[in-house]
Amino acid sequence: EAQVTQNPRYLITVTGKKLTVTCSQNMNHEYMSWYRQDPGLGLRQIYYSMNVEVTDKGDVPEGYKVSRKEKRNFPLILESPSPNQTSLYFCASSSTRLAGVPYEQYFGPGTRLTVT
Amino acid sequence: TQLLEQSPQFLSIQEGENLTVYCNSSSVFSSLQWYRQEPGEGPVLLVTVVTGGEVKKLKRLTFQFGDARKDSSLHITAAQPGDTGLYLCAGAQRSGSARQLTFGSGTQLTVLP
Numbered sequence: 001e002a003q004v005t006q007n008p009r010y011l012i013t014v015t016g017k018k019l020t021v022t023c024s025q026n027m028n029h030e031y032m033s034w035y036r037q038d039p040g041l042g043l044r045q046i047y048y049s050m051n052v053e054v055t056d057k058g059d060v061p062e063g064y065k066v067s068r069k070e071k072r073n074f075p076l077i078l079e080s081p082s083p084n085q086t087s088l089y090f091c092a093s094s095s096t097r098l099a100g101v102p103y104e105q106y107f108g109p110g111t112r113l114t115v116t
Numbered sequence: 117t118q119l120l121e122q123s124p125q126f127l128s129i130q131e132g133e134n135l136t137v138y139c140n141s142s143s144v145f146s147s148l149q150w151y152r153q154e155p156g157e158g159p160v161l162l163v164t165v166v167t168g169g170e171v172k173k174l175k176r177l178t179f180q181f182g183d184a185r186k187d188s189s190l191h192i193t194a195a196q197p198g199d200t201g202l203y204l205c206a207g208a209q210r211s212g213s214a215r216q217l218t219f220g221s222g223t224q225l226t227v228l229p
Binding site for chain 2: 004031033035040041042043044045048050056058059090092096097098099100101102103104105106107108109110
């Protein structure tokens, strides 16, 4: 079954304690992306990756890091989480067309993060 | 400033009615995607449109991409309670080496039985 998995699904942590949210896809997609979803602000892209070792900033990259060492995995790292990073996070992977433009995104189930 | 403006933000209609959701921008997109999201779940792709003027149909849903690839619409015919959900449009831009995706703020649709 084609899917995007994220772990953990729920996480409560304290300010400053480093954390990693994992993301994995089994569709051999080149394009992967992280989003955060906040009430009234919608889905905002944090980082995306067009292929292994190729990552780029989205609209709200501050306070986040990513890496793409393998095609299937795209972890999101919060080195020093702060309360304003409390949000619902989604990982997605996508097929591409037109010179790497994402075409059909598949989303993971989401990770609800609370930073106190 | 929201790159993609969706309207209306909220829509509550009776079963059987028709509706249209709009997604507008001043920017040109290489492709535009429509998603539906249920509470507590990730968005699910409905359709991707690529060519200016393109029209795609998915059962009772009709999607259109504007001729200039700056706007799109989603029309639902004879809405049913199962259509209830958050509808999102997302535009993909190609600028140099960048391949960003930007989402609209969403349209919360409620179809009453």
